[in-house]
């Protein structure tokens with residue numbers, strides 16, 4: 001293992017020793033666990049009999065990433081086909097990486113010659129022709145604003161359209177660019193893969209035949225159904241650029257008034273609603289929701305690409321939630337670093353750092369230093 005990672009791992013271990021009692025997983029003895037170690041190995045098909053032994057396992061192994069299964073099993077340590085699934089939490093995954101405004105500080109780097117640049121990762125290094133080019137993500141505040149916005153849309157939809165109560169939602173920050181939401185209500189834990197798929201497609205507004213939302217009564221149209229995604233998409237039309245006449249008709253239809261529409265207007269409103277539906281729909285990874293063999297990070301464990309805590313949250317925390325303030329581990333020791341690639345400005349707790357240039361040497365509090373090491377931007381001197 002590289003020396004830098006050994007040192008980072010020792011801080012991870014110290015965190016689990018000192019703050020391990022914040023680690024809690026429901027029904028640990030029925031879950032499968034998965035650890036990714038600092039030397040790149042994946043360990044899975046094991047379980048812990050209770051929270052105490054889980055905490056001890058985290059101290060012992062101090063993994064780079066620590067996950068637990070969405071499903072509960074009769075025998076979680078058995079090979080996949082023999083585990084015997086009991087039920088599965090309904091999982092939603094929000095990752096800001098593909099969202100607008102995120103990724104502006106990402107860079108590609110060439111491991112061979114040290115060249116780097118912004119923008120899409122080239123197939124080979126434009127300077128030396130080497131193939132060993134990788135992308136270094138950067139967790140910036142814009143990503144988190146975008147991700148929080150999607151999370152709020154998701155919670156609202158689950159509450160309003162499906163009647164899911166807040167106490168049945170387990171919400172956690174991933175420690176990097178996203179959030180996980182598990183619905184733990186019994187009503188959803190036995191859903192089939194097909195039902196999960198259908199539900200996920202509803203959430204992202206996929207496959208909706210918008211024209212079916214308009215019912216013709218004589219020469220007039222009513223907008224039906226007047227609820228759920230359809231209603232939100234319709235209401236969102238107020239923000240579009242359209243003629244006053246069309247806006248008034250949209251407003252009438254939201255109020256439930258039968259409204260006269262020419263076929264041109266009907267087709268225009270339908271296509272606007274299709275676009276609008278995409279805007280109001282939470283951007284979840286729908287493949288994750290349908291897959292009951294998934295894992296999510298153990299709440300309050302550390303993320304191996306940032307060193308941040310995967311904090312448990314409640315819906316009312318989201319607006320105020322600031323990962324740069326709440327998630328870094330509380331340590332004051334300093335680590336001396338050499339910057340490998342440019343570092344944008346960043347914030348840990350209340351302290352501002354950077355920007356730093358390539359080659360710069362500096363001494364930083366360990367939580368800021370770990371963030372830079374794990375982001376691939378700096379190494380320990």
Ligand SMILES: [Zn+2]
Pocket residue numbers: 110111112113114115125126127128129130
């Ligand atoms: Zn190169």
